[in-house]
Amino acid sequence: MNAPGRDEIESVMLAMGEAARAAARALALAPSDQKNRALKAMAAAIRADAAIIASENAKDVADGKGRGLKASFVDRLTLTQDRIEAMARGLEEIAQLPDPVGNVMAEWTRPNGLRISRVRVPIGVIGIVYESRPNVTADAGGLCLKSGNAAILRGGSDGLRSSAAIAAALGKGLAEAGLPTAAIQIVPVTDRAAVGHMLSGLGGAIDVIVPRGGKSLVARVQDEARVPTFSHLEGICHVYVDKDADPEIARSVVLNSKMRRTGVCGAAETVLIDRSGGQAGEIVRMLIDAGCEVRGDAEIAAVDPRVKPASEEDWASEYLDAIVSVGAVAGVDEAIAHIARYGSQHTDSIVTTNAETAERFLREVDSAIVLHNASTQFADGGEFGFGAEIGIATGKLHARGPVGVEQLTTFKYVVRGSGQTRP
Amino acid sequence: MNAPGRDEIESVMLAMGEAARAAARALALAPSDQKNRALKAMAAAIRADAAIIASENAKDVADGKGRGLKASFVDRLTLTQDRIEAMARGLEEIAQLPDPVGNVMAEWTRPNGLRISRVRVPIGVIGIVYESRPNVTADAGGLCLKSGNAAILRGGSDGLRSSAAIAAALGKGLAEAGLPTAAIQIVPVTDRAAVGHMLSGLGGAIDVIVPRGGKSLVARVQDEARVPTFSHLEGICHVYVDKDADPEIARSVVLNSKMRRTGVCGAAETVLIDRSGGQAGEIVRMLIDAGCEVRGDAEIAAVDPRVKPASEEDWASEYLDAIVSVGAVAGVDEAIAHIARYGSQHTDSIVTTNAETAERFLREVDSAIVLHNASTQFADGGEFGFGAEIGIATGKLHARGPVGVEQLTTFKYVVRGSGQTRP
Numbered sequence: 001m002n003a004p005g006r007d008e009i010e011s012v013m014l015a016m017g018e019a020a021r022a023a024a025r026a027l028a029l030a031p032s033d034q035k036n037r038a039l040k041a042m043a044a045a046i047r048a049d050a051a052i053i054a055s056e057n058a059k060d061v062a063d064g065k066g067r068g069l070k071a072s073f074v075d076r077l078t079l080t081q082d083r084i085e086a087m088a089r090g091l092e093e094i095a096q097l098p099d100p101v102g103n104v105m106a107e108w109t110r111p112n113g114l115r116i117s118r119v120r121v122p123i124g125v126i127g128i129v130y131e132s133r134p135n136v137t138a139d140a141g142g143l144c145l146k147s148g149n150a151a152i153l154r155g156g157s158d159g160l161r162s163s164a165a166i167a168a169a170l171g172k173g174l175a176e177a178g179l180p181t182a183a184i185q186i187v188p189v190t191d192r193a194a195v196g197h198m199l200s201g202l203g204g205a206i207d208v209i210v211p212r213g214g215k216s217l218v219a220r221v222q223d224e225a226r227v228p229t230f231s232h233l234e235g236i237c238h239v240y241v242d243k244d245a246d247p248e249i250a251r252s253v254v255l256n257s258k259m260r261r262t263g264v265c266g267a268a269e270t271v272l273i274d275r276s277g278g279q280a281g282e283i284v285r286m287l288i289d290a291g292c293e294v295r296g297d298a299e300i301a302a303v304d305p306r307v308k309p310a311s312e313e314d315w316a317s318e319y320l321d322a323i324v325s326v327g328a329v330a331g332v333d334e335a336i337a338h339i340a341r342y343g344s345q346h347t348d349s350i351v352t353t354n355a356e357t358a359e360r361f362l363r364e365v366d367s368a369i370v371l372h373n374a375s376t377q378f379a380d381g382g383e384f385g386f387g388a389e390i391g392i393a394t395g396k397l398h399a400r401g402p403v404g405v406e407q408l409t410t411f412k413y414v415v416r417g418s419g420q421t422r423p
Numbered sequence: 424m425n426a427p428g429r430d431e432i433e434s435v436m437l438a439m440g441e442a443a444r445a446a447a448r449a450l451a452l453a454p455s456d457q458k459n460r461a462l463k464a465m466a467a468a469i470r471a472d473a474a475i476i477a478s479e480n481a482k483d484v485a486d487g488k489g490r491g492l493k494a495s496f497v498d499r500l501t502l503t504q505d506r507i508e509a510m511a512r513g514l515e516e517i518a519q520l521p522d523p524v525g526n527v528m529a530e531w532t533r534p535n536g537l538r539i540s541r542v543r544v545p546i547g548v549i550g551i552v553y554e555s556r557p558n559v560t561a562d563a564g565g566l567c568l569k570s571g572n573a574a575i576l577r578g579g580s581d582g583l584r585s586s587a588a589i590a591a592a593l594g595k596g597l598a599e600a601g602l603p604t605a606a607i608q609i610v611p612v613t614d615r616a617a618v619g620h621m622l623s624g625l626g627g628a629i630d631v632i633v634p635r636g637g638k639s640l641v642a643r644v645q646d647e648a649r650v651p652t653f654s655h656l657e658g659i660c661h662v663y664v665d666k667d668a669d670p671e672i673a674r675s676v677v678l679n680s681k682m683r684r685t686g687v688c689g690a691a692e693t694v695l696i697d698r699s700g701g702q703a704g705e706i707v708r709m710l711i712d713a714g715c716e717v718r719g720d721a722e723i724a725a726v727d728p729r730v731k732p733a734s735e736e737d738w739a740s741e742y743l744d745a746i747v748s749v750g751a752v753a754g755v756d757e758a759i760a761h762i763a764r765y766g767s768q769h770t771d772s773i774v775t776t777n778a779e780t781a782e783r784f785l786r787e788v789d790s791a792i793v794l795h796n797a798s799t800q801f802a803d804g805g806e807f808g809f810g811a812e813i814g815i816a817t818g819k820l821h822a823r824g825p826v827g828v829e830q831l832t833t834f835k836y837v838v839r840g841s842g843q844t845r846p
Contacts, residue, residue, distance in 0.1 A: 025763075029787060110808060114797055121789070123819050207819050228651055228820050249842035256844035340448075362837050364452060366544070374537055374840030383845065384836070385533060396546050396630050396833045397651050398821040410819045413807070414785050417797030419672035421679035422806065 009189055013197040016152055017205025019182035020125045024150040026180050028122045032099035034177055039095035039142055042173030043088040046138065049169040050084045056165040057134065064158050077132045077159050087138040087166070090388065094142040097387040100406045101148045115416045120409045122148030124207040127198045128390070129154045129221055131213035134162035140212070141170050141184040143390050147408035150183050152206065154198055156213075157190035164188070195220075201227040210390055210403070215318070230403050232368075232394035234318040235265035235346040237376040240335040240361065242352035243277035249373055250351045254283055256375040257349060259290050263320045265392055266347050266379030270315060272335045275299065275328040284326060292322045299328040315342040332357050336364045343367060345394045347379040368394050368401040432612055436620040439575055440628030442605035443548045447573040449603050451545045455522035457600055462518035462565055465596030466511040469561065472592040473507045479588040480557065487581050500555045500582050510561040510589070513811065517565040520810040523829045524571045538839045543832045545571030547630040550621045551813070552577050552644055554636035557585035563635070564593050564607040566813050570831035573606050575629065577621055579636075580613035587611070618643075624650040633813055633826070638741070653826050655791075655817035657741040658688035658769040660799040663758040663784065665775035666700035672796055673702055673774045674709055679798040680772060682713050686743045688815055689770050689802030693738060695758045698722060698751040707749060715745045722751040738765040755780050759787045766790060768817045770802040791817050791824040 004012065027035075046053070057079040064074055100120050107117040126149045130136040137153055144151035155163040167186040174181050187194050198206060199221060209229045211221035218233050239257045241250045257268035271287075273280045281303040287294050288306050295310040296303075307326075314325040315338070329335050332350070339348050349371040350361040358372040369379050379402070381389025386404030393399045399407035427435065450458075469476070480502040487497055523543050530540040549572045553559040560576055567574035578586040590609040597604050610617050621629060622644060632652045634644040641656050662680045664673045680691035694710075696703045704726040710717050711729050718733040719726075730749075737748040738761070752758050755773070762771050772794040773784040781795045792802050802825070804812025809827030816822045822830035 025789075028789070108808065110806070114801065114806075116807060246842070252842060252844050260845055358839075362839075366448075366451070367835065369836045369838060371838040372840060374838055374843045375845050377845040378537065378838060378843070380845075383533070383537075384539060385531065400833055401836045410823055412790065413792045413824045415792060415794040415797055415801060416781075416785075417795060419669070419675060420797045420801070421675050422683055422798050422800040422803075 004189055004191065006193060009191055009193050010197060012189060013187070013194055013202055016185050016187065017125070017202030020150040020152050020185060021205050023180040023182040024122065024124045027145070027148045027150055027183055028101070030148065030179060032101070034179065035099065035145055035148070036095040038145060038174050038177035038179050039091050041176040042138070042142065042170045043091040045169040045172040046084060046088040046091070046166065049165065050081065053084055053162065053165040053169065054079060054081070057162040060159050060161045069158065073132055077134065077162070079134060079162060083135060087135050090139055091142045094146050094388055094405070097146060097405055099146065100409045105411060112420050113418060114420055117414045118411045119414050120406075121412050123408060123410050125150045125152065125205055126408065127152045127154070127206040127209040129195055129198060129209060129211045129213075129217065131156040131217055132159050134159040134166060136212050137163045137166040137186065138170065139388065140210070140390055141167070143388060143405055143408060145183055147405040149408055152185050152187065152198065154187040154195055160190055196224065199225045199227070212391055228397065230391060230393040230395070230399045230407070232265060232344065232346055232392050234344050235267070235379070235392070236270065236316065236318050236342060236344040237266060237268045237346055237379070238270045238272060238335075238339050238343060238348045239268045239376060240272045240329075240332070240339075240348070240350045241274060241277065241279055241283065242332060242350060242354060242357055243274040244354035244357060245277060245279060245351040246353050247279055247282065250279055251283060251286055253349065253351050253373065253375050255286060255290060257377055258287065258292060258324050259322065260375070260377050262322050264377065266377045267320065268324065268376045269318055270325045270327065270342070272327050272329045272338055273300075274331055274335070276331070280326075280328060287324060287326075292324055294324055294326050296326045297328060300326045318344070332360055336361065339365055339367070346392065347371070347376045349374060349376050368392070427612055427614065429616060432614055432616050433620060435612060436610070436617055436625055439608050439610065440548070440625030443573040443575050443608060444628050446603040446605040447545065447547045450568070450571045450573060450606055451524070453571065453602060455524070457602065458522065458568055458571070459518040461568060461597050461600035461602050462514050464599040465561070465565065465593045466514040468592040468595040469507060469511040469514070469589065472588065473504065476507055476585065476588040476592065477502060477504070480585040483582050483584045492581065496555055496581075500557065500585070502557055502585055506558060510558050513562055514565045517569050517811055517828070520569060520828055522569065523832045528834060535843050536841060537843055540837045541834045542837050543829075544835050546831060546833050548573045548575065548628055549831065550575045550577070550629040550632040550650075552618055552621060552632060552634045552636070552640065554579040554640055555582050556635075557582040557589060559635050560586045560589040560609065561593065562811065563633070563813055564590070566811060566828055566831060568606055570828040572831055575608050575610065575621065577610040577618055583613055619647065622648045622650070635814055651820065653814060653816040653818070653822045653830070655688060655767065655769055655815050657767050658690070658802070658815070659693065659739065659741050659765060659767040660689060660691045660769055660802070661693045661695060661758075661762050661766060661771045662691045662799060663695045663752075663755070663762075663771070663773045664697060664700065664702055664706065665755060665773060665777060665780055666697040667777035667780060668700060668702065668774040669776050670702055670705065674706060676772065676774050676796065676798050677706055678709060678713060680800055681710065681715060681747050682745065683798070683800050685745050687800065689800045690743065691747065691799045692741050693748045693750065693765070695750050695752045695761055696723075697754055697758070699754070703749075703751060710747060715747055717747055717749050719749045720751060723749045741767070755783055759784060762788055762790070769815065770794070770799045772797060772799050791815070
């Protein structure tokens, strides 16, 4: 399309907001069965349109390479047949999840006979701002639909053709099930002003924004959003190895937390080791032997010559890479204090056989997820049994930890009486 | 105090934020028993300091009268001995409430043996911005303490001496129970810039803001706050009288919803009457005879010469007075559409004997509280069994409806394993 002017962008965006609100009203009342039919029809349409999606994606990829995008970026942008099939399968899996809408979360009767219930209802309109992965279009659109919310999706401009082709397929599925196609809309303009409009809420049309992408994207969204966000800026996750840790569990939990996948937000970035446990040497050597760069304090540096010195900055770094900072501490209190100072309230784990020490850590560490004798890489909606997640939130309100379909709902109070009036 | 400069205000406010965060860490771990001892000691200190509180309040009242404050404002500002005793009793009642902190909201085991529980924890630091009622100092401070949160209170400048005297008593109670006095702090400067700092979150120190006061205060907070708020701008509450309404229930629910207290946010402002039910005449005459001004559409105006014509503006008005807008509608669908257009998603009620119509209304009206055959004036934490409330929220996220101690908490996931790693 031609580059639109400022006013034009604003009017396009506001119209999307209005259409989303109207669609949200319909979705909120749609029966589970109809939403699930739509999800399955969306999956079928993605498979039927696989060739179109692939060819549109090929154009995005060619353009991206032409603009000299990094290889890792191009990889995330590329939709192979496997990835297209994975999108379709993901939608079918969302169809299988229980529908949270209408669930009675609590119910009680008052002395005056009023029956009060707290019932799950959709939030309304969710805005999703993401970067180069076009598959977010299907994943996020599907999760919003299942939870009865309309979605306004704004993908990275480098993947716009891919996302548009996916969104077109989703629209066919929605229409086939008799749901409004405005239930899942994609922002058609690449101008960054469009994101600004979304972050300001489109005149009250957007209830919550979910950013999906790197730290700079999330930082911009958190800084500028005038509506609540479900997000985490970074995952500076810790494993604390207590003096009473089982050595085998300590090694396997540390290794898995750091090295299973280094690029995920639940990957450990710092290992704290109780100096009185005598396990530092073995853990540090294991990490280095596994190909991980270890940056340690003076005490840790003394255990192996391959350890590099950690700077103050290291304790506050999310490497998302095969690098780890390792520090010696004088027990669980010092570990808790370190995590309070440098952590990001995402996910932190303690390894110990001492139940009392474990409970201290689980209680006192103020993070969305705290674990005992388990890998930080379990920080994931699927691993929690939520089926699929739209992201992980480290904010305190509403959704904390993995954000699945249930976390995309709110509630209302339904009060049933027989003529009660208040004295 | 001398009028402080801009920089001084900022540094005072930031220091309060830091002190609140430190206090919040202690409060989060304080046992229920200690918090309850503090609440009881706070009540005792309020009683012991009653004379000081009254004399400080007398100065505020005298100054206010001197400045020509409205009588209703002066009334809200005035602390009688009864009102001081009510504050003390309120704190004792909060002590009796169950402690939400530590409650396990849900618990499940994954196939890999991980035990996951969702546990209630305090939010952290709550900012409360209020107007002339000095008793909010005790009520809000007590609710925040019970839920393990630190409170930063900013009352109206007209009542600063009263609030400071109350806060001093609360501080004695906190100290007596061994809790940090920074758990409940009052902003000592009257400059409005202090509110601006609070609304920007004090550098991340404040997690949520609760405005308590009139529409202009709430509007300012909602517009300017960079942190989430628990608030409602207005309560444009509706009673819909269906054609199948029991006439006696219709009359008593309408009368109570409108006239029990006209100044509360749960008071009805609009009555919608199904024209095929033939009940408009009786309801309108009853309201007028009870001293309520009725503003009606043409059809309603025809039933009684005392009805004044309703303008478009009337349907969107929160009178908070003995005035009501009344409209004739063609059934529940038109009522739902009217509420969607003009309502404030606060509290709406249907009167009908038809269960199917009732369920339609309860399901389709997107308000925090929806009622069947009951007065809208039940929109109150106490009436819900929450014990006490800090306010009513109409936002979609986290807290919706009455905000009691439970709504002042969030949760974290506690995961207990035996060495699990992620494949």
